[in-house]
Amino acid sequence: MWRYVIRRILWLPIILFVVSFITFLLFRVVPGDPVIVILGDRYEPDSIAAINLRHELGYDQPIIIQYTKYMGGVLRGDFGKSSKHGMLPVRDLIFPKMWVSAQLAFVGLLISLIFGVPLGFFIAHHQGTWYDPTSVVITLILMSIAPMISVPGLLWLFCLKLHWVPCSGWNGIFDARILVPAIALGVPGIAGFVRLMRASTLDVLGQEFVRTARAKGLSVLTIDIRHVLRNAIIPVVTVLAFSLAGLIGGAIVTETIMGIPGIGYFSIQSVFNRDYDVLMAVTLVTAFTFVIAMLIADISYSIIDPRIEYD
Amino acid sequence: MGTNKIDNLGGQSHLSRSLRRLFRKKIAVICLVLISIIYCLGIFAPIVSPYDYSEQDYTAIRQAPSFEMNEGINGFFTKSHFAGTDRAGRDVFTRVLWGIQNTLILTFIGMITGGLVIGVVFGLMSGYFGGKIDSLIMRVGEIFTVIPSFLLVLIITATLKPRIREWVIWVEDNSFVEGLISSGFIDYFVVSVALVSFGWYGTARLVRSQILYLKESQYIEAARAIGVSHWGIIFKHLLPNALSPIIVTVTMGMGSMVGVEIFLSWVGVGIQPPRPSLGLMLWEGGNISVLRNQPWMLLAPGIVTWIMMLSWNLLGDAMNDVFNPRTR
Numbered sequence: 001m002w003r004y005v006i007r008r009i010l011w012l013p014i015i016l017f018v019v020s021f022i023t024f025l026l027f028r029v030v031p032g033d034p035v036i037v038i039l040g041d042r043y044e045p046d047s048i049a050a051i052n053l054r055h056e057l058g059y060d061q062p063i064i065i066q067y068t069k070y071m072g073g074v075l076r077g078d079f080g081k082s083s084k085h086g087m088l089p090v091r092d093l094i095f096p097k098m099w100v101s102a103q104l105a106f107v108g109l110l111i112s113l114i115f116g117v118p119l120g121f122f123i124a125h126h127q128g129t130w131y132d133p134t135s136v137v138i139t140l141i142l143m144s145i146a147p148m149i150s151v152p153g154l155l156w157l158f159c160l161k162l163h164w165v166p167c168s169g170w171n172g173i174f175d176a177r178i179l180v181p182a183i184a185l186g187v188p189g190i191a192g193f194v195r196l197m198r199a200s201t202l203d204v205l206g207q208e209f210v211r212t213a214r215a216k217g218l219s220v221l222t223i224d225i226r227h228v229l230r231n232a233i234i235p236v237v238t239v240l241a242f243s244l245a246g247l248i249g250g251a252i253v254t255e256t257i258m259g260i261p262g263i264g265y266f267s268i269q270s271v272f273n274r275d276y277d278v279l280m281a282v283t284l285v286t287a288f289t290f291v292i293a294m295l296i297a298d299i300s301y302s303i304i305d306p307r308i309e310y311d
Numbered sequence: 312m313g314t315n316k317i318d319n320l321g322g323q324s325h326l327s328r329s330l331r332r333l334f335r336k337k338i339a340v341i342c343l344v345l346i347s348i349i350y351c352l353g354i355f356a357p358i359v360s361p362y363d364y365s366e367q368d369y370t371a372i373r374q375a376p377s378f379e380m381n382e383g384i385n386g387f388f389t390k391s392h393f394a395g396t397d398r399a400g401r402d403v404f405t406r407v408l409w410g411i412q413n414t415l416i417l418t419f420i421g422m423i424t425g426g427l428v429i430g431v432v433f434g435l436m437s438g439y440f441g442g443k444i445d446s447l448i449m450r451v452g453e454i455f456t457v458i459p460s461f462l463l464v465l466i467i468t469a470t471l472k473p474r475i476r477e478w479v480i481w482v483e484d485n486s487f488v489e490g491l492i493s494s495g496f497i498d499y500f501v502v503s504v505a506l507v508s509f510g511w512y513g514t515a516r517l518v519r520s521q522i523l524y525l526k527e528s529q530y531i532e533a534a535r536a537i538g539v540s541h542w543g544i545i546f547k548h549l550l551p552n553a554l555s556p557i558i559v560t561v562t563m564g565m566g567s568m569v570g571v572e573i574f575l576s577w578v579g580v581g582i583q584p585p586r587p588s589l590g591l592m593l594w595e596g597g598n599i600s601v602l603r604n605q606p607w608m609l610l611a612p613g614i615v616t617w618i619m620m621l622s623w624n625l626l627g628d629a630m631n632d633v634f635n636p637r638t639r
Contacts, residue, residue: 019454030470137338140628144621146570148577148590149613152597160603167599252461253574257597267462268578271469279466283458290457 027276079281084273101262111186116193124201139191147253168259201232241297332633339629342622353411360405368400394611406587421506430511434518452512464505468580521553555634563627
């Protein structure tokens with residue numbers, strides 16, 4: 001197992017390198033000359049302004065050198081400057097917004113967990129009764145409502161009809177305005193946790209040691225909590241690592257409709273402003289978080305469950 | 312899987328048995344019917360729809376759903392606005408039908424090229440040959456997974472489009488091909504590329520794990536011993552046995568592919584107006600002042616999108632039950 005862990009850790013820099021290089025190509029080469037983007041209407045080919053700007057920003061150098069310089073900056077925490085927002089450092093723009101998105105997504109994740117895990121555990125104990133397929137179908141029905149529909153729908157209900165909350169805005173997680181985005185983000189996620197928890201509980205319930213515990217005459221509650229739940233929750237914990245990494249990616253649709261100053265909304269704006277340095281930084285940060293979360297999930301899985309063999 | 316010899320004695324394959332079991336499930340049949348109805352409405356949009364999708368009627372702006380009762384059965388179908396009209400007096404029902412058509416075309420292109428062809432071929436190669444090819448394909452796939460999928464499709468669409476547009480203009484200038492830009496070809500192409508990039512890895516990984524498992528079976532060893540070629544083994548022996556999980560993933564993936572396509576046009580990087588798209592209609596209908604005064608603008612595209620995604624998800628779930636009974 002340790003060989004596997006070490007090999008995964010050695011892979012890490014290579015994956016990070018490839019991810020960052022592809023991201024760099026995607027933003028610096030694919031869309032065309034960034035100088036045209038920055039100058040906009042004032043751009044004229046071979047004008048002094050264009051040549052000076054290109055030289056100043058280093059875009060006249062070979063792509064490999066540009067990449068090396070950029071990554072050198074990233075390692076020192078410098079993600080370049082935003083071409084749209086008055087050349088402000090990208091770092092100061094994106095991290096506060098990621099924090100907002102993370103808070104919001106955390107509340108959503110909590111809702112998915114609180115409803116999903118107990119429900120999955122419960123219906124696994126009632127396999128074959130009507131609870132089981134009904135719960136699965138209901139959670140799937142809720143999962144299939146795209147946020148493009150659910151957020152306006154919830155706004156119509158809570159803001160226009162019931163007047164419980166204002167229709168947009170953000171003021172931290174203890175503000176009433178979190179109601180709509182939290183429901184919109186949390187409820188679709190229930191289905192995934194129900195399925196996962198149901199499958200892993202069924203798996204554990206079929207094991208010998210549960211039968212042994214029953215044969216010993218332990219109470220149902222003790223068996224459920226001490227033996228079944230503790231084993232069945234393992235896959236949920238590993239999936240959580242990914243969910244937590246996904247927190248900073250932001251909820252594009254929900255944030256855009258609600259006008260929440262998160263990273264999802266900011267990414268959309270940056271796409272339309274063609275602010276590629278911002279997008280590149282967002283992509284890099286989320287991708288790096290994912291790679292590391294994946295590693296932690298894999299390693300923790302191999303530690304929690306030593307039966308799993310990696311070659 | 313269906314490697315059990317006793318099961319096969321009756322002359323029926325695992326596939327046909329599973330399909331029969333699928334048709335016995337009420338939910339699966341309902342979903343299949345709903346999907347067929349919606350998709351038929353989309354395919355036959357030019358015939359079914361009572362108006363033209365860009366026909367503006369300034370006498371009927373922002374009208375709530377209305378039914379024309381005075382002009383007989385023909386007038387009922389051609390003069391009513393079943394789902395109301397939008398701010399330019401265009402019939403929402405008509406636009407929803409055309410929007411379904413766009414979603415249908417794009418998701419099928421995305422699923423067939425990305426989910427099926429690329430995903431299956433890469434998965435087969437990765438699982439069968441192993442070694443360097445396997446590492447390469449899986450690492451590339453990992454890179455696709457570490458970038459959040461919504462951001463990925465958004466970025467691909469946004470950065471690729473100006474480039475493709477330049478190329479197409481160049482092609483039009485230098486050849487006799489014309490009308491590519493005005494036909495909206497670029498939108499379709501770019502969105503398809505984004506959907507493909509989103510869809511291939513899931514299938515590839517699944518096919519790979521299936522092949523890794525099947526590769527060890529004795530009949531493959533036997534096939535190899537009598538000198539069947541690599542491709543013969545892959546396409547004659549491995550692929551048919553891996554078929555049912557592929558069908559399940561493709562069905563389950565269709566729901567989210569529909570979601571991504573609608574997301575792209577919702578954001579404004581998908582199919583461009585004046586072509587109607589469900590995403591754009593949801594965007595217009597989701598605006599708070601529209602929501603307050605003309606909620607029907609969200610209602611029709613919202614219900615159609617929801618039923619479409621729901622049917623695919625439920626159908627995928629039902630298929631998972633019948634094809635992989637062990638997970639039940």
